[in-house]
Amino acid sequence: MNSLPLFDVAVIGGGLAGLTAATYAARAGRSVTVFEKASHAGGRASTQNVEGFHFNQGPHALYRGGHGIPVLQELGIRYEGSRASYDGSWAVRRGEKHPLPGTPEVLLTTPLLTEASRQEVIRIFGSLDQIETADWNHVSARQWLDTQIQHEDARDLFEGMFRLATYCADQEKQSAGAALEQMIMARDGVDYIDDGWQSLVDRMRDAAMKAGARIETRSPVEGLHHDGGNAAVELANGDWYSARSVISTVAPLYIMRLVNDGTVPSLREWADEAVPVYAGCLDIALRRLPNEEHQFAIGLDRSLYYSVHTRSAKLAPGNGAVIQLAKYLRSDSTQKASDLRKELEEVMDWLQPGWREELVTDRFLPRMLVTNAIAAAAKGGTLGRPGSAVPEIPNLFLAGDWVGPHGMLVDASLSSARDAAKLALQRLESANVVSRTDLTTV
Numbered sequence: 001m002n003s004l005p006l007f008d009v010a011v012i013g014g015g016l017a018g019l020t021a022a023t024y025a026a027r028a029g030r031s032v033t034v035f036e037k038a039s040h041a042g043g044r045a046s047t048q049n050v051e052g053f054h055f056n057q058g059p060h061a062l063y064r065g066g067h068g069i070p071v072l073q074e075l076g077i078r079y080e081g082s083r084a085s086y087d088g089s090w091a092v093r094r095g096e097k098h099p100l101p102g103t104p105e106v107l108l109t110t111p112l113l114t115e116a117s118r119q120e121v122i123r124i125f126g127s128l129d130q131i132e133t134a135d136w137n138h139v140s141a142r143q144w145l146d147t148q149i150q151h152e153d154a155r156d157l158f159e160g161m162f163r164l165a166t167y168c169a170d171q172e173k174q175s176a177g178a179a180l181e182q183m184i185m186a187r188d189g190v191d192y193i194d195d196g197w198q199s200l201v202d203r204m205r206d207a208a209m210k211a212g213a214r215i216e217t218r219s220p221v222e223g224l225h226h227d228g229g230n231a232a233v234e235l236a237n238g239d240w241y242s243a244r245s246v247i248s249t250v251a252p253l254y255i256m257r258l259v260n261d262g263t264v265p266s267l268r269e270w271a272d273e274a275v276p277v278y279a280g281c282l283d284i285a286l287r288r289l290p291n292e293e294h295q296f297a298i299g300l301d302r303s304l305y306y307s308v309h310t311r312s313a314k315l316a317p318g319n320g321a322v323i324q325l326a327k328y329l330r331s332d333s334t335q336k337a338s339d340l341r342k343e344l345e346e347v348m349d350w351l352q353p354g355w356r357e358e359l360v361t362d363r364f365l366p367r368m369l370v371t372n373a374i375a376a377a378a379k380g381g382t383l384g385r386p387g388s389a390v391p392e393i394p395n396l397f398l399a400g401d402w403v404g405p406h407g408m409l410v411d412a413s414l415s416s417a418r419d420a421a422k423l424a425l426q427r428l429e430s431a432n433v434v435s436r437t438d439l440t441t442v
Contacts, residue, residue, distance in 0.1 A: 004242035007031035009424055010233050011213075012221050012258075013249035015043025017399040017413040019204040021247045023075055024421035026211035030428065033243075034213060035235065037220035041205045044369065045410070047196030050361050052317035053285035054196035058368045059167075059305060059324045065188030066411035071418050075207055079200050081193040082312040088295030090351075092304065093156060097297065097351075101157070117151040124149070124158070128184050137177035137381035144176035156300040166408055167370045168277050169303040169328035174374055175381030182408050192313035224248075224258045226393045244431070245395045245424040249417065251276075251372045252386075252402055264393065270386045274373035274402060275331050281365040282325040282344040286358040289321040294351040303328040306347055320360070323352070329367070331374075337366035371409060373402035382407065388420040397423050 009025045011018045014036030026032045040046065048055045061084065062068065072079075086102030091112050098112035101121070107113075113121060136144055141162055149155040159171060165183040168174050193200055209215060223234035224246060233241040248255045256262055256271035289308060297306040305326040309315055315322040325344045329335070341364050348355050375381045383405045390396045397420040401409055404416035 004232065004240050006230070006242045006244075007033055008244050008428055009033075009421075010035065010231065010241065010243035010246045011249065012224070012233075012246065012255070013043065013400075014038070014041035014205075014215060014217065015249060015413070016045050016201065016204060016410060017249035017401075017417040018043075018247070019201070019208050020071060020075070020414050020417035021249065021399055021421040021424075022208040022213040022215075023204065023211050024418060025247075025424060026208060026213040028421075028425050030425065032208075032211075032213040033241065034208070034215045035219045035221050035233070036215065036217045039217055041215055041217065042198060042201040045197040045201050047198030047201075048363070049196075049198075050285065050363075053320060053322055053360060054198070054315040055283045055285070055322070055363050056196050056309075056324070058279055058281040058283075058365060058370070059307060059309075059326055060197050060410075061190035061192060063186060063188070063190050063407075063409075063411060065185045067407040068411040068414040071414040074418075075204070077200070077203050077207060079191075079193050079203070080195075080314075081191045083189045083191055084296075084307075084312045086296070088293055088311075090294065090297040091157065091160065091300050092297055092302070093153070093300040100296070100298065112157070113153050114151065117154040120149065120151050120154045121157060124154075128180075128187075131180055131184075133177040133181040133184070134383070135177065136180060137175050137383055138377055139176045140377040141171040141174045141176045141179045143377075144180070145171065160298050160300040163303055163328050164298050164305065166375075167279060167328060168374055169330045170275070170277070170374060173275060173331065173376050173378070175377040175379075175384075178375035178381035178408070181382070185407070192309050192315075194314040196313075196315060221258060224255075224260070224396075226260060226396065231395060245397065245427050247397045247399060247417075247420045247424055249399045249413075251400070255398070259393070259396065264390070266386070266391050270402075273376075273379065275376065276372055277331075277370040277374050278329045278333075278367050279370050280327045280329060280335075280337075280340040280344070281363075281368050282341060282348075283363045283365075284321075284323040284325070284348065284355065285316065285360040285362065286321045286323065286352075286355060287360055288319045288358055289323075290352050290354040290358060297347075297351060303330075304344075304347060306351060323348070328370075337364075340366055371401045371412075375408060382412070385412075388416055388423055395424075395427055397421075 101107035
């Protein structure tokens, strides 16, 4: 193919991972173009503003002890928000609510646990820092729960905390080592972000563009063709580009189909093995909160989540409230969307009676993608995930929540994006491409 516009790095996907990779590459003096299929950057980190109420795409939290914060600090990306509080937090089990043991004081007094269970929970909490989580990477979370916890109510509590930390309900598939590592890290707390995660997206987009990256929205990539040299990037509108290196931040099935018509063995293997994680989400905007006592709740015998995000972040005008509810879905879930919405509305009826009279608007996402691949015990947890390099194609690199050994969710996305950008830059340096090449033709 001749006369294709050429640049150093093409980034497929304009979510947080894509913007991160683009910023690193552009700050290194490389010509970078990001191809995003939507009308705006952000991906699943986008926020919808409805009458001044900010709806993230499902519950979002930034883990203070996670791998994402150092990446943001390296890039100089700041955000406003507050640490989520455990005040007004509840655990729901067998149709009853009890104070959630998020602090030592509540743990010692909550009627959620029998005295024997309480002592077991205290023992396990006290030993978490001594657990070699890697020893449990190939063991399912279900097996760990069943073999390491004797009392049922203590087991239910830890299963609920696994779901809360990982957003995953599939304990039979999830790695116990990965779940334990995530739960231990989550003890440092999480931040809710003012004005929703879109404010973080906007700052990352601005940083990428300031560094010199081009961001092409409404530009879905339809094909990626490698023949041992530069990559040919084919857009759905018929345009073609050439790139010395490509960083993909899209789903494993998507990138597998894009590259060389789906013939790359490692990409096919990773796509076949990936088990996506989904949640059903209901976002509620209220003029005011009818019951201030109920700020947060998780289900222990059901995979439910409820949180008033406006307790910690500015997401609503005046005295308004934004409540995000979710049900973590198993991979084999067949629950109808109508039944799922009814179940989440019943949680609202119970915790916020009278909410319908205060309702401004709501949004229901019956099957929202949480992460592209579970950290599976069968693959050794996060350490068994694909790395950023693609063995068969030396100038193709991967990033996303299913890539790399570091953390889950956005932590995995940001850390793998940094890794992918560094590999792409090393590739360019080894090929003696030492200067920026703004859009030219070859």
